[in-house]
Every structure is written in C-alpha cells, then in structure tokens.
Amino acid sequence: MARRKERNFGRVVRDRRHQRELTQQEVARRIRTSTAYIGHLESGRRHPSEEVVRRLAQVLGLDQRDIYLLANPRTVAVLVPKEVPSRQSAWEHFRRDKRLQRLHNVAADEMEMLGCVARMGQIESSRTFVYILNAVRYALGR
Numbered sequence: 239m240a241r242r243k244e245r246n247f248g249r250v251v252r253d254r255r256h257q258r259e260l261t262q263q264e265v266a267r268r269i270r271t272s273t274a275y276i277g278h279l280e281s282g283r284r285h286p287s288e289e290v291v292r293r294l295a296q297v298l299g300l301d302q303r304d305i306y307l308l309a310n311p312r313t314v315a316v317l318v319p320k321e322v323p324s325r326q327s328a329w330e331h332f333r334r335d336k337r338l339q340r341l342h343n344v345a346a347d348e349m350e351m352l353g354c355v356a357r358m359g360q361i362e363s364s365r366t367f368v369y370i371l372n373a374v375r376y377a378l379g380r
Contacts, residue, residue, distance in 0.1 A: 329356035
C-alpha cells in the first residue's frame, strides 16, 4: 500500500511551483532570494520569514493565511487548542477581566478585534489574547 504524502509547507510550495510551470530559479528571482534557498524551503531544511511567506503566496497564487499556518504549524495550537480547561471561555474571562485590560491598556477597537479572533475558534486562555494583542500592536507599529 502506498503511503499518503503528508501536506507540509515545502511540498505545497513545490507542487504549486510545478503546477505553475516555474523553476526554482524563477521563483527565487520573483521573491528576491536565492535558488538554493527555494530548494531548502521545499526540502524543509529552512524556515521562511513572514515576508518570504507573503511573497511566495503572492507569486504562487496561494492563500497567505493557509501557507503561513503550514509554515508555522504550532500557531494552529495557539488558535485552536484541543480543549478548554474551564467552563467559562477564555474570551469571556478576558472580556470580563477589567484589571487585565487596564494593565495592558486595551482600547475599545482592540477589544473589537480580539472579539473577532475569539469567533474564529477556541482560544485556550486569556493570556493568549494578550499575546495576540501584542503581536498585532507590533505589526502595526504601536
């Protein structure tokens, strides 16, 4: 019985590159990196930066979110934990914890954004919302 190929970042990049009939050299030129680096990404010997993931998604016509999650599989565990430890959801706990919100200077628009994140799936703890908030602030230069 043939083994089923595991879907991973390198395999998706290689398969999509082949579908688009592109060489590693052409992809490297388009995302402004070396041909060897593309080979390393496809073989799993290197881990791409967020910028490289964004460029690859654009050049290969892939969904940026999907390819990012493939490149960063541990991120999925943060966004969708296996089980929620308490009866109260992490979002409800975070939403009601005014002390924690004051401590981290959470603005109304940030609460709205975090509420959207909460609707995407189960978050394990209210600390994860603080982590996500800080990541978004960093990305926005706040």
